[in-house]
Amino acid sequence: MLIPPPLRNDPLARKAFRLFVPILAGATLRDRAIACMGALIGICLTGFVCASAFGSDPFLPFIVAPIGASAVLLFAVPASPLAQPWSIIGGNTISALVGITVGRFVDDPMLAIGLAVALAIAVMSLTRCLHPPGGAAALTAVIGGPTVAAAGYMFAFVPIAANSTVLVLLGLFFHRFSSHSYPHVPAAAPTNTHGTSDLPPTARVGFRAEDIEGALADLGETFDIDPQDLDRLLRRIELRSLLREHDDFSCADIMSRDVISVGETVDADEAYTLLLDHGVRTLPVTTAHGRLAGIVGLRELTGRMGVVGNAMTDAVVSAPTSPAIGLIDSLTDGKTHAVVIVDENQRILGLVTQTDLLSAISKVLARRLEDA
Template identity: 85%
Template sequence: MFTPPPLPGDPPTRKPFRFFVPILAGATLRDRAIACVGAFIGICLTGFICSSALGRDPFLPFIVAPIGASAVLLFAVPASPLAQPWSIIGGNTVSALVGITVVHFVDDPMLAIGLSVALAIAAMSLTRCLHPPGGAAALTAVIGGPTVLAAGYAFAFVPIAVNSVVLVLLGLFFHRFSSHSYPHVPKAAPVNTHGTSDLPPAARVGFRAEDIQGALADLGETFDIDPQDLDRLLRRIELRSLLREHDDFSCADIMSRDVISVSQMADAEVALALLLDHGVRTLPVTDESGRLVGIVGLRELTRRSGLVGDVMAEAAISTPRSPAIELIGPLTDGMTHSVVIVDDDRWIRGLVTQTDLLSAMSRVLARRLEGA
């Protein structure tokens, strides 16, 4: 097939080295290196701990093969719903129990191996611990031979459940030092902070949770990602698209530079008077040297008294060089009314309010409509 030559200005095309190219979305070579190290440590220590605790029985294995598959999920894709602690421990144990039950009631080996895996999927689905290596655990219980058969239901607990628990504990410890959180908890969807029935500002336009569920139903496929993670991913895509389209003005272009601030050692009544006198909603709070340490507004001042430093809240910050469009997120969370613009040493350089950003966006939109 003929490939047209690149036009002037087209970015150079690079053919990726076909080896070591991650097939998972978002994966990097660093992630794969971490996964290799984690799997090495996890499997070695699981084997060592279990063999030390259970003894080297010449007939009963101290570690089973499905644990190797569990390690792949635990260390390579720790955010997967299939790699969470209950999925690993419950999935392997429940599946092994299913396999043992099948082998006791079904004599035909071909029928037994099929039933064990099929029923394991059903059991894991019902108990919300779907875990692909569970199929291997069920199969191991069927084809493990006389030793596994003689062990009976105990095989599901020793060594399978013990192996799974040890591996998960090692994973919890390992991921404290990796760049990934484990267990993975999807970030909660935005909520309305004002105690009303309205949707939060970020969810009033664009897609909603029901749109994601509907799209998944339309596709008729099962994806290895939590719907809340998918929602967060799609909203991040929207934001990056806006950044790409509206990166022509920075925070320095729209920020107020004559910023009214208050010392953390000032009395709360002084801060309240400044807010009312200048008609602003928030004040940056500074330390003795003038560096930003927090922010204070009517919400913090109306119900408390004392020093400003005792009632101030954490400030949302950005830098003068940052694209102003990045402030859409914090300024539409329902709580933040302004973002303090600081330099690398936290000296205050300006302030961007919701009004500043709205005014800038309206000018950009007007220019684009004129040019359309």
């Protein structure tokens, strides 16, 4: 959170603003509100479901304390590897089993609690379900008293596994309506779409996956983020840096305005001929009302019969006022050859190709070299 300029020299103002700075990168007030709502719904319904299922047993709690910690991860940081379904269900259940086993074979309580948590970390790591509340589940299994001792290994399944499973199912449902995807799937690494051994264009210059692995090894720290997500984050930082440094020209400045397009009902052979006659690689496809419907290229039209609408694919679009440098991400993905520039009604205003963008960047760089 940025401190307003008039308050930057006020020590009390700086201290007050720090109280509202998010501890987690990317955390916003909206995210925290969603997390609170998710925890409220998740814990209440988990307790209700489990109490209805086995709450009549006076010797077993219907919900255990580690589930509260699991809810924090599930709803506050759903992208964390520690908050994924297998981490929650497997981590809590396996740790409870470890704690029960240690409690049965180790009589010294101080040694037992230490061994339970230590072994839980080891087993969760080996089974790829590391989950911080699992340590609490292992500890609970050791110091839970006569109730847990009487339940034996069943305690790991009822209530631990049952609580964890219900909470995860509720989290899956809740995050369908939040702004987060769950389970979190890390971004796929860039791939070469041409079936050759070359690296994809975005990976030929700049850092690579092995650089990230090496940097993590250099730091000697474990971070709560998937390496693929870290790769995606760093590439997004590179793009935003380019946007900041090269916002000299917009899409409207470099786009082709006399765009060759076809209607959805045009014959595929006719569209194929248009591509060859005009020496272009892609054609925007319009609806009967003149709005953008999709895009076709030589690949989509080769060997196709019928109308263009049956062969078109989704178009990548942008607004005329958007910085043209922001199109780098799309135009270097190995699949997109042109971005369609549209207005708010999805009517075609222009087209920016890879050549258009490359030409504009080369001119900007040349001008900056001259100025230097």
